[in-house]
Amino acid sequence: MPLLLLNIFFAAVFTLLLGSGSIGTFLSGFALGYGILWLSSPLYPETGYFKKLPKTLKLAAYFFWELVISTLQVAWDIITPRHINRPGIIKVPLTARTDLEIFLVANLLSLTPGTLSVDLSEDKKILYVHVMFLEDIEKTRTGIKNGLERRILEVMRS
Amino acid sequence: MITGEIFLYQAGQVSMALLLAGMILLLWRLSKGPTAADRVIAMDLLSVLVVTFLVILSIHTRETSYLDVAIAYACIAFLGTIALARFIQKGSRHKQPGRDHRQKSDDLCENFPDKRSTHD
Amino acid sequence: MIEYLTGILMMLGSLFCLVAALGMIRLPDTLTRMHAVTKAGTLGAGLVVLGHAFFHQQTGIFLRAGFIIALLLFTAPVAAHLIARASYRSGVALSGRTRVDELKKQH
Numbered sequence: 001m002p003l004l005l006l007n008i009f010f011a012a013v014f015t016l017l018l019g020s021g022s023i024g025t026f027l028s029g030f031a032l033g034y035g036i037l038w039l040s041s042p043l044y045p046e047t048g049y050f051k052k053l054p055k056t057l058k059l060a061a062y063f064f065w066e067l068v069i070s071t072l073q074v075a076w077d078i079i080t081p082r083h084i085n086r087p088g089i090i091k092v093p094l095t096a097r098t099d100l101e102i103f104l105v106a107n108l109l110s111l112t113p114g115t116l117s118v119d120l121s122e123d124k125k126i127l128y129v130h131v132m133f134l135e136d137i138e139k140t141r142t143g144i145k146n147g148l149e150r151r152i153l154e155v156m157r158s
Numbered sequence: 159m160i161t162g163e164i165f166l167y168q169a170g171q172v173s174m175a176l177l178l179a180g181m182i183l184l185l186w187r188l189s190k191g192p193t194a195a196d197r198v199i200a201m202d203l204l205s206v207l208v209v210t211f212l213v214i215l216s217i218h219t220r221e222t223s224y225l226d227v228a229i230a231y232a233c234i235a236f237l238g239t240i241a242l243a244r245f246i247q248k249g250s251r252h253k254q255p256g257r258d259h260r261q262k263s264d265d266l267c268e269n270f271p272d273k274r275s276t277h278d
Numbered sequence: 279m280i281e282y283l284t285g286i287l288m289m290l291g292s293l294f295c296l297v298a299a300l301g302m303i304r305l306p307d308t309l310t311r312m313h314a315v316t317k318a319g320t321l322g323a324g325l326v327v328l329g330h331a332f333f334h335q336q337t338g339i340f341l342r343a344g345f346i347i348a349l350l351l352f353t354a355p356v357a358a359h360l361i362a363r364a365s366y367r368s369g370v371a372l373s374g375r376t377r378v379d380e381l382k383k384q385h
Contacts, residue, residue: 022335022336023340085310087307114313116312117362118366119366162279172289176292176296199311203302206320209350210322225342225343236356239357244364247363
């Protein structure tokens with residue numbers, strides 16, 4: 001992670017030199033610093049920084065999109081007079097191993113479409129998830145594993 | 159430019175009315191709620207609505223210091239929710255065996271220490 | 279121009295908050311109510327705070343608004359998870375529409 005610190009340092013210097021302390025200046029300074037570091041990337045052979053940042057941004061975009069979709073889905077069920085929800089609790093076997101990975105998976109899962117993490121098994125291998133619109137159990141399970149968990153693990157392990 | 163100001167003023171009034179309506183609904187759930195967990199969720203959402211209301215008030219009155227109040231309120235509300243959630247969990251230990259059909263109370267006591275350390 | 283954007287974001291956000299509160303009344307059991315709270319509540323509050331950040335356009339306000347959004351995004355799922363687990367273990371009844379409960383077999 002020293003490259004991230006270096007990048008933030010570049011952005012801070014850029015902001016201070018221009019003398020107009022706004023967020024826009026800082027962000028453009030960060031982008032410029034990222035470009036410069038990318039140009040000099042042969043100097044840092046064993047860093048995952050240039051793969052990690054785009055993946056993190058992709059995860060954030062995916063996550064906000066899912067948050068909007070899930071809210072609309074839940075809101076639709078609340079507003080319309082007939083209930084369309086079919087709740088159920090399913091178990092999802094976890095590929096995530098460390099505490100931080102499990103924490104991220106469980107918390108981001110709580111904010112994505114119609115899923116809420118309820119409990120974790122004793123050996124930290126199975127996550128119990130409450131699903132609000134349960135059509136097909138297997139499909140929901142593989143959807144969680146291939147969608148959210150795979151993306152988080154890509155960011156964490158690259 | 160003047161029409162924009164008027165639009166913002168009216169939008170502020172409308173959103174405050176919507177939030178107040180939501181708070182009244184929540185108070186109903188807070189008094190009615192069949193279980194303690196329902197009341198805790200109602201309280202949690204009520205604090206989110208209060209934070210939102212403070213932010214709208216900050217736009218409405220052009221007084222940015224309301225934003226600091228909103229930050230402090232959000233922090234305190236989170237701590238309150240956590241404390242109440244722990245309280246519910248503790249309360250379930252002393253329940254009479256007939257009511258708790260999923261788990262024996264002995265198991266609950268044993269499970270808590272290691273579960274807690276993995277999440278907090 | 280920025281006033282229109284802020285006003286629309288503000289009304290949309292408070293509408294989502296109202297929908298979340300309505301969900302507390304209308305949804306059948308504790309766990310489904312929690313879905314409404316974590317999602318609609320967080321998104322509604324986030325939209326309003328975003329509108330505030332666009333309106334003032336100062337660094338301090340941006341930072342404070344970002345802090346509030348981060349606070350809401352991090353605390354909502356943690357609180358929801360804690361309450362869900364506590365309420366499930368204390369034996370809250372699930373609604374009659376529930377299809378499957380794979381956690382029940384474990385205990």
